[in-house]
Amino acid sequence: MLRTAEIRTELTAREDTHLLYWRSSLEFSLDCFICERTGRTTLFDVGAEQALCSGSRSGLKRHHAPARIAGFDTTSGRERLALRALVDFWWAPFTDSRDSGKAAAPTRHPWVRLHLASYCPVAKEAGTGSIQTNLVRPARITCEHCDLLLAVDREAPAVRLLG
Numbered sequence: 001m002l003r004t005a006e007i008r009t010e011l012t013a014r015e016d017t018h019l020l021y022w023r024s025s026l027e028f029s030l031d032c033f034i035c036e037r038t039g040r041t042t043l044f045d046v047g048a049e050q051a052l053c054s055g056s057r058s059g060l061k062r063h064h065a066p067a068r069i070a071g072f073d074t075t076s077g078r079e080r081l082a083l084r085a086l087v088d089f090w091w092a093p094f095t096d097s098r099d100s101g102k103a104a105a106p107t108r109h110p111w112v113r114l115h116l117a118s119y120c121p122v123a124k125e126a127g128t129g130s131i132q133t134n135l136v137r138p139a140r141i142t143c144e145h146c147d148l149l150l151a152v153d154r155e156a157p158a159v160r161l162l163g
């Protein structure tokens with residue numbers, strides 16, 4: 001079955017000079033019927049026709065996954081930077097081959113990591129960063145070069161199944 005999940009997040013207190021933006025890749029956990037494991041970190045790139053499941057140590061290793069980013073809308077308004085990503089993934093029921101957990105769509109405790117980039121006008125160098133579901137919040141996003149506060153991350157990304 002084809003499923004679509006929506007991932008939404010918003011940063012506040014965004015400052016202007018470092019041009020903070022979302023990079024076009026993300027990691028999202030899925031219950032993978034190919035390697036029959038729940039909660040697998042899956043790597044996505046905007047524009048790619050497939051994703052990459054990280055697999056598991058004991059079973060199937062990294063493999064292509066029938067999933068892709070169907071939408072990636074970023075909005076930057078006054079002091080905010082928001083992202084809405086749509087992830088399409090093929091899902092089929094199975095029982096986890098190791099812990100006997102039943103597969104769900106989306107996975108029972110969805111986890112997401114989103115990537116950021118910026119440009120430091122002081123150091124004249126690019127910088128990167130990321131936010132993820134399991135962080136102590138509010139979290140401060142700072143420039144790795146000059147330590148300036150670039151934005152504040154107050155809430156974990158929201159994940160919901162659209163269909």
Ligand SMILES: [Zn+2]
Nearest residue numbers: 032035053055
């Ligand atoms: Zn897999």
Ligand SMILES: [Zn+2]
Nearest residue numbers: 120143145146
């Ligand atoms: Zn800086």
